[in-house]
Amino acid sequence: KLIYSPPCSLWAGIPGLEGRGWSTLCFLNTCLVIICSLALxxxxxxxxxxxxxxxxxNFR
Structure with a gap:
């Protein structure tokens, strides 16, 4: 069972997330998708x- 994972480029469009924190955010998002895929x-x-x-x- 596959779950669609939004490409990292979508995260770049969120205001305040450009640059340094972007790759970390993308990585964490991927981890969430993997975890939830395992949980189905x-x-x-x-x-x-x-x-x-x-x-x-909101934190920003």
């Missing part, structure tokens, strides 16, 4: 990634 929980993955995005943006 598409909804879990969507919620985690969305929450992670929101957390980073």
């Amino acid at each position: 929980e598409l909804v879990c993955c969507f919620v985690l990634v969305l929450a992670f995005q929101t957390l980073i943006v």
Whole structure:
């Protein structure tokens, strides 16, 4: 069962995430997708990634 992982280029469009933290964010996103793929929980993955995005943006 494969879960679609957004390409790293999509993360570059988020304001405040350009440059230094971009590759780290992309790496962590990939890890979340892999973890959720192993769990076979598409909804879990969507919620985690969305929450992670929101957390980073709000933190900035």
